[in-house]
Amino acid sequence: MDDAADLESFRRTLREFALSHCPPEIRAVVAANRKLGRKEWSAWQRILHARGWGAPSWPKAHGGTGWDLRHRHAFDEVMAECDCPPQYHHGLRHIGPVLIEFGTPEQQAHFLPGILNGEDWWCQGYSEPGAGSDLASLKTRAERDGEEYVVTGQKLWTSHAHESDWMYTLVRTSSAGKRQEGITMLLIPLRSPGITVRPVPTIDGWHHVNEVFLDGVRVPAANRIGEEGKGWTYGKFLLDRERLGGANVAPAFRFLDRARALVAAELQGPQNRLKREMLAMRLLQIEAELRGARELGLAAIDDVMNGRPLGIAPSVLKLSTSEAMQRTSQVALDAVGHRLATRFRPVDASGPNAEVGEIEWLQNYLYLRAKTIFGGSSEVQKNVIARQLFGT
Ligand SMILES: Cc1cc2nc3c(=O)[nH]c(=O)nc-3n(C[C@H](O)[C@H](O)[C@H](O)COP(=O)(O)OP(=O)(O)OC[C@H]3O[C@@H](n4cnc5c(N)ncnc54)[C@H](O)[C@@H]3O)c2cc1C
Numbered sequence: 154m155d156d157a158a159d160l161e162s163f164r165r166t167l168r169e170f171a172l173s174h175c176p177p178e179i180r181a182v183v184a185a186n187r188k189l190g191r192k193e194w195s196a197w198q199r200i201l202h203a204r205g206w207g208a209p210s211w212p213k214a215h216g217g218t219g220w221d222l223r224h225r226h227a228f229d230e231v232m233a234e235c236d237c238p239p240q241y242h243h244g245l246r247h248i249g250p251v252l253i254e255f256g257t258p259e260q261q262a263h264f265l266p267g268i269l270n271g272e273d274w275w276c277q278g279y280s281e282p283g284a285g286s287d288l289a290s291l292k293t294r295a296e297r298d299g300e301e302y303v304v305t306g307q308k309l310w311t312s313h314a315h316e317s318d319w320m321y322t323l324v325r326t327s328s329a330g331k332r333q334e335g336i337t338m339l340l341i342p343l344r345s346p347g348i349t350v351r352p353v354p355t356i357d358g359w360h361h362v363n364e365v366f367l368d369g370v371r372v373p374a375a376n377r378i379g380e381e382g383k384g385w386t387y388g389k390f391l392l393d394r395e396r397l398g399g400a401n402v403a404p405a406f407r408f409l410d411r412a413r414a415l416v417a418a419e420l421q422g423p424q425n426r427l428k429r430e431m432l433a434m435r436l437l438q439i440e441a442e443l444r445g446a447r448e449l450g451l452a453a454i455d456d457v458m459n460g461r462p463l464g465i466a467p468s469v470l471k472l473s474t475s476e477a478m479q480r481t482s483q484v485a486l487d488a489v490g491h492r493l494a495t496r497f498r499p500v501d502a503s504g505p506n507a508e509v510g511e512i513e514w515l516q517n518y519l520y521l522r523a524k525t526i527f528g529g530s531s532e533v534q535k536n537v538i539a540r541q542l543f544g545t
Contacts, residue, residue, distance in 0.1 A: 163224060164231050171235035174200050180236040186408065186517045188359045191274055191316045194241040198271030201240070207269045208245055210394075215253050215261065216269045222454050226400060233403035242395070243275040243313070244268035248321040248340070251391050255379045264319075264340070278308040278322035278341070278365060279388065285310070286533050288323070289332040289385070293367060295324040295339060297381075302326075302339060302372045304347075308365040310527070314350045315363055317343055321391075323384050338384035340376040347371070357519035395528075396463065399470030400450030402443050405478050408517075409440055412485045415514070419488045435484050439477050446473045465541050468534040475524040476531065482518040489514060 179193045201207050209225045211217025220228065233239065240246070249268050252261055267273030284291040293306025304324055314320060320341045327335030343350065347370040353362045378387050413436050420429035446469075453466035525531040 160223065160227055164227050167228060167231040168235060170204065171232055171237050174204070175235065175237040179238060183236040183238050184407075184411075185513050186411075187513060188361065188516075188520075189238050191241075191313070194238055195271040195274070197238050198240065202270050207271075208249065209240075210246060211249060211253060211269075215265055222397070222457055226397075226450070226454055229401040230403040233401060233407060236407065239401075239404070241271075241274070242398075243277055243317075243321075244273065246395060246398075247277060247391050248275055250394050251321070251338075251378060251387050254390065255387055259375070260340075260378075267318075273319060274313070274317045275319045275321060276311050276314045276317040276343075278311055278314075278320040280310045281307055282309050286530060288388075289336070291323055291325060291336065293322070293324045295326050295337060295372070297326070297374070298371075300374050302337075302374060302377070304339065304341065304367045304370045304372055306367050308367070310353065311350075311363045311365045312361050312527075314343065314365050315352060315360065319343060320365065321378075323388050326381050333385040334382055336384040336388070337381050338378040338387045339372050340378065341367075341370065341372050345370050345372070355520075356522070357516045359516065359520060396467035397450070397453060397457070397470075398528075399446075399467060399474050400453060402447045402450060402470075402474055405443050405446075405474050405481070406440075408478055409436060409443065409481050412436060412481045412488075415485050416488045432484050432488055436481070439480055439484075442473055443477050446470055446477070465538045468529075468537045468541075471529060472531055472534045472538075475521075478524060479521045482514065482521050485514045486518045 175197060179197060182189060182193055198207060206218055206228070208215070208217040209220050209228050211219075213219035218224075229239070245268055249265060252264055256264070264273070268275070278293075279288055279291070281291050281293060293304065293308065295302040295304045302324075304322075306324070308314075308320070308322065311320065320343055322339050322341050323336050324339055325335050326337040329335060341348075343365075347368045349366040349368070351364045351366070352360050353364055354360075355362060378384070413433070416429060416432045416436065420432070449466055450470055453463055453470070456463060456466070529537075
């Protein structure tokens with residue numbers, strides 16, 4: 154079998170599995186772009202783990218599939234096309250690979266199984282007030298005291314901290330030398346005394362981000378990744394692993410399909426023709442951009458597999474897919490928004506509500522404002538692109 158036929162047959166196997174094994178109630182949550190929580194993610198992770206597909210990006214020696222990048226991309230794409238949840242990334246795609254690369258055998262044995270079977274839930278404690286885009290200015294301090302660190306400070310925007318067991322964290326262990334050199338990576342159990350997690354209310358009405366306060370939290374030194382003062386290296390390794398995350402454009406296509414169906418259903422009849430066609434044209438432009446992004450993603454995967462440098466592709470992918478999703482949600486709101494305007498706050502999609510589908514478009518519109526901020530803001534991506542292209 155040649156490469157293309159092999160990949161097509163692989164996709165068929167994935168599709169059959171996804172449609173027969175991902176519970177319909179979970180696929181319904183994904184299909185409606187509702188907020189996913191630990192319950193749905195963990196259930197799906199257990200199913201994938203039982204099939205041997207729990208960790209598509211890990212080596213076989215650590216319980217992964219050992220798939221190459223092309224197969225991993227096919228997996229992500231097919232799962233999104235079938236409305237299966239994306240795998241929860243903080244364990245599998247972030248701290249898992251760091252543990253595999255830099256963790257001790259004891260740390261690997263202790264932490265990897267819980268990530269693989271979906272029992273342990275992780276969050277990322279990087280950002281702080283005043284340290285987001287400029288992460289190296291983080292101030293949360295960790296002082297060594299015997300076999301422990303004592304950690305004091307505040308993390309901000311910590312997604313899922315309220316439902317997590319562990320937080321992988323960058324802390325400052327020294328203020329001497331370059332800012333990056335005094336940073337250490339610690340794994341902190343969130344149930345430790347001295348930790349307070351408070352929700353940060355967001356405009357979409359969902360609870361996803363938090364403030365995490367650390368007040369003299371004692372963390373065993375055995376929970377340090379690698380060497381003290383080398384946390385910046387591990388933290389960057391973690392983020393670099395995600396650089397091609399934007400190559401999976403399938404969720405953006407699914408979102409576009411749904412907006413297209415909404416426009417067609419909402420704006421029927423000759424009296425709505427002009428508006429319907431104008432919105433359809435905007436969706437067509439977004440589709441053209443997404444098709445371009447998909448090709449760029451496939452070319453970038455090819456570059457990685459052939460040892461060529463990635464260049465600006467990851468930043469262009471992040472920029473274009475997040476902005477395309479924002480614009481898609483804008484089209485959807487232009488189709489139904491006039492009915493939602495009077496109910497702008499509070500957004501409540503939890504109760505029995507005949508118009509819950511529309512409310513979800515509004516929530517998505519509001520939630521997606523954050524997509525051009527987290528994971529590297531659009532302005533920061535543009536700086537990266539400019540630096541690489543023009544050396545400025
Ligand atoms: C929904 C959501 C979830 C998040 N989840 C997490 C999480 O789980 N863990 C975590 O650690 N963090 C998380 N973050 C934080 C996120 O990484 C930061 O918000 C992001 O890095 C921006 O940092 P900031 O908020 O401090 O804004 P700032 O860095 O202060 O930026 C403010 C504005 O200035 C612009 N800007 C900044 N620097 C430059 C520059 N050099 N050139 C031009 N413009 C610039 C930015 O683009 C932005 O528009 C999350 C954020 C959001 C919104």
